[in-house]
Amino acid sequence: MDPRALETLRAVRTQGGVTAAADVLHLTPSAVSQQVAVLARDVGVALTERVGRGLRLTPAGEALADAALDVAVALERAQAACDGFLAAPRGTVRVSAFASAAQLFLPRLLSRVPHGVDVECADEDVAQADFVGLTDRIDIVVAHRPDGAGSWGDRVRVVPLLREPLDVAVPTGHRLAGQETVHPAELAGEAWISVREGFPISTVLAAVAAASGTEPRIVHRINDFHVASSLVAAGHGVSLLPRHSHGGGEGVRLLPLTGVRAGRRIDALLRPDRAERLVVRSVLDELCALAAEIDG
Amino acid sequence: MDPRALETLRAVRTQGGVTAAADVLHLTPSAVSQQVAVLARDVGVALTERVGRGLRLTPAGEALADAALDVAVALERAQAACDGFLAAPRGTVRVSAFASAAQLFLPRLLSRVPHGVDVECADEDVAQADFVGLTDRIDIVVAHRPDGAGSWGDRVRVVPLLREPLDVAVPTGHRLAGQETVHPAELAGEAWISVREGFPISTVLAAVAAASGTEPRIVHRINDFHVASSLVAAGHGVSLLPRHSHGGGEGVRLLPLTGVRAGRRIDALLRPDRAERLVVRSVLDELCALAAEIDG
DNA sequence: CCGACGATGTAGCGTGGCTGCATGGATCCC
DNA sequence: GGGATCCATGCAGCCACGCTACATCGTCGG
Numbered sequence: 082m083d084p085r086a087l088e089t090l091r092a093v094r095t096q097g098g099v100t101a102a103a104d105v106l107h108l109t110p111s112a113v114s115q116q117v118a119v120l121a122r123d124v125g126v127a128l129t130e131r132v133g134r135g136l137r138l139t140p141a142g143e144a145l146a147d148a149a150l151d152v153a154v155a156l157e158r159a160q161a162a163c164d165g166f167l168a169a170p171r172g173t174v175r176v177s178a179f180a181s182a183a184q185l186f187l188p189r190l191l192s193r194v195p196h197g198v199d200v201e202c203a204d205e206d207v208a209q210a211d212f213v214g215l216t217d218r219i220d221i222v223v224a225h226r227p228d229g230a231g232s233w234g235d236r237v238r239v240v241p242l243l244r245e246p247l248d249v250a251v252p253t254g255h256r257l258a259g260q261e262t263v264h265p266a267e268l269a270g271e272a273w274i275s276v277r278e279g280f281p282i283s284t285v286l287a288a289v290a291a292a293s294g295t296e297p298r299i300v301h302r303i304n305d306f307h308v309a310s311s312l313v314a315a316g317h318g319v320s321l322l323p324r325h326s327h328g329g330g331e332g333v334r335l336l337p338l339t340g341v342r343a344g345r346r347i348d349a350l351l352r353p354d355r356a357e358r359l360v361v362r363s364v365l366d367e368l369c370a371l372a373a374e375i376d377g
Numbered sequence: 378m379d380p381r382a383l384e385t386l387r388a389v390r391t392q393g394g395v396t397a398a399a400d401v402l403h404l405t406p407s408a409v410s411q412q413v414a415v416l417a418r419d420v421g422v423a424l425t426e427r428v429g430r431g432l433r434l435t436p437a438g439e440a441l442a443d444a445a446l447d448v449a450v451a452l453e454r455a456q457a458a459c460d461g462f463l464a465a466p467r468g469t470v471r472v473s474a475f476a477s478a479a480q481l482f483l484p485r486l487l488s489r490v491p492h493g494v495d496v497e498c499a500d501e502d503v504a505q506a507d508f509v510g511l512t513d514r515i516d517i518v519v520a521h522r523p524d525g526a527g528s529w530g531d532r533v534r535v536v537p538l539l540r541e542p543l544d545v546a547v548p549t550g551h552r553l554a555g556q557e558t559v560h561p562a563e564l565a566g567e568a569w570i571s572v573r574e575g576f577p578i579s580t581v582l583a584a585v586a587a588a589s590g591t592e593p594r595i596v597h598r599i600n601d602f603h604v605a606s607s608l609v610a611a612g613h614g615v616s617l618l619p620r621h622s623h624g625g626g627e628g629v630r631l632l633p634l635t636g637v638r639a640g641r642r643i644d645a646l647l648r649p650d651r652a653e654r655l656v657v658r659s660v661l662d663e664l665c666a667l668a669a670e671i672d673g
Numbered sequence: 674c675c676g677a678c679g680a681t682g683t684a685g686c687g688t689g690g691c692t693g694c695a696t697g698g699a700t701c702c703c
Numbered sequence: 704g705g706g707a708t709c710c711a712t713g714c715a716g717c718c719a720c721g722c723t724a725c726a727t728c729g730t731c732g733g
Binding site: 082084087124125126140141144145147148149151152154155156158159160162163164165166167 | 445
Binding site: 098099100110111113114115118129131133134135136 | 708709710711712713714
């Protein structure tokens with residue numbers, strides 16, 4: 082019952098395959114396959130079953146993968162118990178954030194981390210369903226989800242950072258630009274600039290449009306808010322942009338929505354075992370404090 | 378952070394030394410020493426310190442050993458999670474009991490265990506302080522302690538099996554043999570047959586004697602209740618014997634004590650990680666049921 | 674002061690796990 | 704429908720890690 086093999090099994094589950102698991106574990110697919118084979122032989126139950134050209138975990142495999150998480154947590158706790166006797170937390174922490182949050186958080190986070198702690202940043206913008214998978218490669222994943230969307234599941238630790246309202250961005254010359262707020266009904270017929278399918282904000286737009294009673298007319302799908310903002314400024318449509326992290330832009334006016342609650346939640350996602358590491362905790366604490374500052 | 382090394386560290390603590398730990402782990406002292414050395418190098422803190430010609434754990438070592446227990450528990454839970462998908466629990470369980478409990482429990486326990494489960498019995502009669510250490514070698518340790526004695530510590534799981542009154546054993550020709558019960562005051566001046574220093578019942582005798590107001594006159598120290606019973610029968614003294622497991626004897630009469638609560642508790646001691654094993658649980662359940670039968 | 678005990682280094686061997694490559698299915702797409 | 708592709712899995716070979724055996728050093732008892 083090798084913890085490394087258990088970790089490998091978990092990776093196979095979360096990454097959805099041997100090859101993908103091998104990727105995050107920095108191993109060859111062969112090694113991964115052998116590890117789960119040995120594991121299955123040890124416990125005497127099949128842990129995986131072929132499905133198509135891939136595989137999935139059997140119920141026993143699922144149960145073992147769940148238990149593997151507790152093993153990993155216990156091991157990290159053991160490590161932390163010793164690190165507590167050292168002077169200060171040291172080590173490197175990998176942090177990722179989707180583009181706009183990266184701009185909002187990462188520069189200020191980097192200037193806050195104490196000496197001896199290395200923070201490796203990355204901007205990872207993935208579809209909603211893929212944020213959790215990132216936690217295998219990255220210690221702290223800053224992710225976002227629309228208000229009221231389902232949670233991230235019970236296999237990751239979720240630390241809420243911020244709730245950010247989504248405003249309607251219109252060009253300064255727009256017929257609505259003079260208003261202080263805007264109601265969904267006033268937006269019927271507008272040309273919308275949304276994000277790619279599956280990305281967090283797209284469902285919010287659908288909800289806003291539903292409140293206006295009409296199907297939204299989406300003319301562009303742009304993930305980068307800077308680009309979207311520029312397109313809005315140039316009069317190519319209106320868009321939903323986050324109030325704090327829209328990336329700023331000339332020629333654009335943000336109008337808070339009334340009559341409908343539109344916003345996104347920004348959460349930090351961590352694997353429970355990684356969350357036990359003292360270095361990770363220290364960086365996470367800074368991130369939370371930073372979020373509190375921004376919110377306040 | 379190898380779980381095997383963590384287990385080794387725990388063994389060094391409970392067994393009180395490298396050599397003793399190597400013994401229960403079936404390793405050479407050199408291997409044990411190397412494992413803790415590597416572990417200490419990994420975490421960057423000294424885990425042990427020399428004291429005399431032996432060693433003891435540093436505070437960090439203690440903390441890590443505590444955490445190691447949780448790791449072991451998590452690993453066994455993982456194993457159990459898979460075993461739950463197998464038909465029935467299989468494997469071998471080592472059970473030990475002190476002599477009189479061995480006679481009381483083991484024969485009936487062996488005839489109760491389900492097929493596929495091997496129970497390896499041993500009669501281990503050790504001093505009170507050494508019962509806990511046995512759990513490193515043996516899955517279920519049946520131990521006893523006097524009423525009101527301190528607990529076994531928080532590093533072992535304790536399952537109470539039975540409370541057994543201790544009666545005064547007198548020869549059938551004794552002046553008190555005709556009575557139904559006996560009071561401590563009536564026992565002043567008697568010659569006592571006790572057990573070796575440090576063994577569970579000796580403190581109870583001290584308590585009984587204290588109730589009679591006199592120092593007990595101990596003329597023999599016999600651990601085996603059969604031998605003690607024979608000596609009583611032959612008129613060489615009186616003794617405190619457990620009501621159910623005294624081993625039977627001709628020419629001896631057991632008188633319940635009044636005015637003082639004299640008894641011993643019989644507990645099953647398990648390492649928390651071993652307690653997670655399904656086979657162990659099944660045997661333990663049988664043992665509890667057996668104890669309930671005897672008690673009732 | 675010598676003998677015994679207990680922990681710790683060192684050399685050498687064996688085993689276990691990983692890489693690289695080849696194989697066997699299953700799916701996609703033209 | 705058939706070739707190309709992707710994915711998991713066997714197999715040989717190599718490397719490294721951990722154990723044993725033996726030697727050494729320090730400490731306690733007689």
